[in-house]
Amino acid sequence: GATDLLIDPRNPDVLYAATWQRHRTVAAYLGGGPGSGLHKSTDGGETWIKLTNGIPKSNLGKIGLAMSPFNPDVIYAAIELDRRKGGLFMSTNRGESWTKQSDAVSGGTGPHYYQELYASPHHEGKLFLMNNYVQISDDHGKTFKTMNEKNKHVDSHAMAFKPSDPNYVLFGTDGGLYESFDLTKSWKYIRNLPITQYFKLAVDDSKPFYKIYGGTQDNGSHGGPSQTMWSDGIANSDWWKTLGADGHQSAIEPGNPNITYGEFQRGALWRIDQTTKETVFIQPQPRAGDPYERFNWDAPILVSPHDPKRLYFASYRVWRSDNRGDDWNPISNDLTLNQDRLTLPMYGKQQSWDNAWDVYAMSDYNTITSLAESPKQEGLLYAGTDDGIIQITEDGGNSWRQFSLNTITGLGDVPFVNDIRADLHDANVVYAAVDNHKYGDYKPYILKSSDKGKTWKIISGDLPDTLLVWRLVQDHVNKNLIFAATEYGIYFTYNGGTNWVQLKSGIPTISFRDITIQRRENDLVGASFGRGFFVLDDITPIRNFNASIMSAEATLFPIKDAYWYKESSRVGSQGDAEYKAPNAPFGARFTYFMADKVQSLKDVRKEREKKNTDFPGWEALEKEINQDGPEILLIIKDGNGNIINTVKGTNKKGFNRVNWRLNYPDKRGERLKAPSGGGFRSRGGVMVTPGTYSATLVKRVDGETTVLQGPQQFNVVPMYDGALPRKSYEEINQFREQVFAFQQDLNATNLMMTNQIQKVGAMKRAANKTTAPNDALLKDINAARLSLLAIQKELSGDPVKDQVGENSAPTPNNGNRVAFSALSNTYGPTGNQMASFNRAKNQLQGIKAKLKSAANTLSSIETRLRQAGAPWIEGQGLID
Known part of the structure; x- marks a missing residue:
């Protein structure tokens, strides 16, 4: 080419x-x-x-x-x-x-x-x-x-110049983009591009958020959190480098996330202490008289599901360690074809020694590429090779039997085994992903054996013909649910391989080299080759999906427990130079499937017009225009059946997913004009306390509410205990209800205060339009205005001092802010905050009494205005 x-x-x-x-x-x-x-x-x-x-x-x-x-x-x-x-x-x-x-x-x-x-x-x-x-x-x-490559990643492949600046150059490297403004004397790394190429991944079981590890193309191996407590998401600084060079497979000790394993090319295996960040080289070494130990470029690591201290590793043979890699013993002989690679045909024939051979930076050949052990039968091991073989032992390696993949029609002579996965539910079943692309065949080959590898069948089903498959993962709950990481995205089958569906929402159609499931959280994690890691939060809806769901009007899936904590901000306005991955949405997540959207009258008309466009009639159009559109809602209740909040859902055919931030609705009261964003506005800081809650999926059409499904119960659980013991949930709940009541009272007072001041201004303007001047009336209006301004000063502060930034005496509005801050954390109200709140409540009662008196005075003045022939004033109602 x-x-x-x-x-x-x-x-x-x-x-x-x-x-x-x-x-x-x-x-x-x-x-x-x-x-x-x-x-x-x-x-x-x-x-x-x-x-x-x-x-x-x-x-x-x-x-x-x-x-x-x-x-x-x-x-x-x-x-x-x-x-x-x-x-x-x-x-x-x-x-x-x-x-x-x-x-x-x-x-x-x-x-x-x-x-x-x-x-x-x-x-x-x-x-x-x-x-x-x-x-x-x-x-x-x-x-x-x-x-000069100092402070720049090596391995450059592309560069660009700026026509207007002779000192500017831009380089594309294996490590990303670098620019220089002084003709390569110094470098600036462009840090906001998520373009890492990951080969393999592993997840640990850290709490509260698990970590993701993976090996990359020439950027070493990395570790980082799947989520953070920070409102800005997951930043570059949350990640760390575990190893250098070309990173490949990582592995984690179950139950001990501080012990991880990683490697770079050709089997350079390390144990990593995540507490000290120290690394120990643990690659198995050949014994006296052994030949060169051939490792694949991406050698497989396996932590036994039966003993977290036991490791398996592979070169051309399988090695076992029972002490985390300190000591190794081979448990097999050479399991490959053991050929001299230069004797194999190239361009269809044997090539001369004088031709352009170059295996300097290639993987060794005739190596083991994938390992698996059955979680149902200890010692049942599978080893797949790069030269078309799957080897099986049922006795921990004492004896092996070979299956040659070229015996399967259409698989080629020496297919590469990308992955082997022992079934999580049945010791007899095993899966393999086989690859032939370096011989010009890009077809997807997913294999299944139901007799411990004695015979195999292809279960690629209806996958596209040019879809190379890299890795597989089986669901630990639903045995028929299998996910495949492929060259063009992620696919899953819900029926054991007969049919496959591509996951499209939120992920690009690019190469995914690995995939796994974090079992505690039921999250699907994919390693892309060029866009970093991707996480699909909670695959429970996919796991539970079946034909009956498609025929039901709507289905609300089980809800995962939600962590109770406060998201915090750790940075200010620092621009966009750093990449930040978004966290999973905070709170409880609701997933539901709708067989079809709930249609409005307009939707029904438009659907009908697809068949025959007729004029619906004026009456029908009027009903359509006047209809309050249908809504999908989730009614949140506490353990006592009290409605806590109403979450507006999405109304679309298929899967829908919405989030509740564990908050109460804004209870300050409703104005006549709806706030921007609709009627379900919230102040996200006022959270519920931990406990049992439920969600019910409903539709609301023309004022009528119909339950679609539910309730589904879930728990809100505290994520951590603070350094100091928090107030009791009962104390927090009682204080919150008092604050909600006070906020309504204060909001109503503030609104009435504003209306009365506006009203007295309108009354003055109206008084000037009476048929006969009335000085006494104008004098009383002015006195009322001064009285209201004095009350407003008590409510909101001194406007004169405010002009120059001088502070006023404490007001109920100040106390409200202090009280609200007490509800903006998980600790609960302090004595100081409650004292400030009580002061504000007492102040407000005195202000309300004065404001009521002032309103009565205005009412009597308003009567005199009407008698004097003043024009109508807004708020007086209809004219008799």
């Missing part, structure tokens, strides 16, 4: 292309051949000529091209030659002839991994050759020096 393309800016029909002939199988890699070369077209790609003058006649490998921005006649080519050698070539006559400038070639894991070439638009003759450490030439490629 083609590796690079240049377009002459003076004539878009003039093209230069580099081609690359190579062949890579699971076993080996040929990095060059006669199909590699330089080519030119002068007719927009219709025809091409091969450029050979000055180009070596050996097997060329990967070629990178660059055109001089100063003179498009000048072309540069970074060419890979035999055995990882190469050179920088230059043409000054549009590719007609070439001269070798130097022996420069990319190194590191090999030229095939780099070789991209860039010419600076600001400095003639300045070239950048992508490499593990970028090489820079200032003399058209005659000499190169190593670029």
Whole structure:
């Protein structure tokens, strides 16, 4: 295929292309051949000529091209030659002839991994050759020096220039994006792109939030929380690096999240103490007289489901440790085909030693790639290989029997075993994901055996034909529910493999290399290759889904217990330079399925018009316009059956998911004008206390409420105990009810205060419009106005002092804020807060008495105004 393309800016029909002939199988890699070369077209790609003058006649490998921005006649080519050698070539006559400038070639894991070439638009003759450490030439490629990579990830593959700034460069690396504003002297890392490529993952059982671990492409292995207590979500700083290099599989000791395992390429296995962050190298080592220990690039780790201290690890044989990797013993001989990879066919035949072999940065071959042990039968182990074999032992490794996958029609000669999963419910059943893509076959191969691996059948069902499957996970509750991580997203089957459904909401259609279920939380966790980790909170609805649900009007699924705590903010307004993943929504989550949306009259008409468009009639349209649209609601009740809140749900066909933040509704009272966002506004700080609650799913149509399903019970449980013992829940509840009552009283007083001041202003304006001036009336109105302003000062503070920022004496509004703060945590009210609250209550009673008296005075003045012929004032009602 083609590796690079240049377009002459003076004539878009003039093209230069580099081609690359190579062949890579699971076993080996040929990095060059006669199909590699330089080519030119002068007719927009219709025809091409091969450029050979000055180009070596050996097997060329990967070629990178660059055109001089100063003179498009000048072309540069970074060419890979035999055995990882190469050179920088230059043409000054549009590719007609070439001269070798130097022996420069990319190194590191090999030229095939780099070789991209860039010419600076600001400095003639300045070239950048992508490499593990970028090489820079200032003399058209005659000499190169190593670029400053301090504080930057190595392994660069792409770069860009800014036309207006000669000192700016942007580099794309295995570690992300870096920019320099001083021509590579210093670097700024772009930290808000979630683009990590994860190979494998593991989850622990930490409380309250479990942690996720995973190995990445050239970014080491990471660990981090699935959720935090912070309102800003999960930040970069919440993650830590457990190992370096290329990270691969991680593993966790069940019941002890402080002991984890990780590895980098070729089986470099480490035990990691998450308390001290220290690592211990525990890779099994060959014994005296043993051959080289062949490990797969991504060697499998297995913690036994029968003993958390027992580990299994694999090279070309299976190893066992009963003391967390301190000591190892092999429990098998070589379980692979044990071949010499250079004797295997490439391009369909045996290749000469002189051809472009390069296995320098490849995995070893004839290795074990996947391990599983039945949780139902100790010692029943499965080992899958990269050369088409599944090995089975039922006695802990004393004896093994082999199943060759090439005996299954259509699976190819040597399919790669990506994954083996022993069934969680039946010792006889085992699953495997098999891969043939390096031999040109991208079909999904999911296999099942019901006789401990003696015979197998394909259960890929209706999966797309070009859907490579990487990993599997079976639900620990529903044996027929299996999830598959594939090259194009995540799929699941609810009937053991006959039918598969893609999960689409919230996840991109990209490669997912691993998948698992955190069993305590019932969360599905996926490792994507390019977008980080994804979590699907609580798969219970998928687990319980069946045909009868589709026919029911609505189904409310079981509700997971909700943690009781206060989300906190740890940062201020620091911009968007850091990536933050959102937490799972706080509170209780309700999931329900609707066979169809609840239709309004307008919905019914539009549905009918799909068949026949007729005029519905004026009366029907009037009903449609006047209808208060149908609503889906969840009625939340406490353990005593008292309604706590009403949560507005979504009204759509299929799965719906809404959240309740464990809060009471805003009980300050309702104004005539609805607040923005609808009538179910809330102040999220006033939470319920822990206890048993229920949710009932209802629909409300034209004022009539119909129960769809429920109630479903769930618990609100405290997430932690504070450093100090909190107030009793009874004390918190009693104080909350007092505050709610006071807030209504205060809100009504504030509103009446505002209305009375507005009213006295209207009365003054009306008095000026009477048929005969009345000085006594105006004087009484002014006295009433001054009286109201004095009362308002007691209620809200001194307006004169407020103009210059001076503080007023405490008011009921101040006390309300103090009281509300007492309800904004899980500790409960302090004595000081209750004293402030009681002061505010007493103040409010005195203010209310004065305000009632002032209102009576205004009423009598209003009567005199009407008698004096003043015009109507808002609030007086209809005119007799």
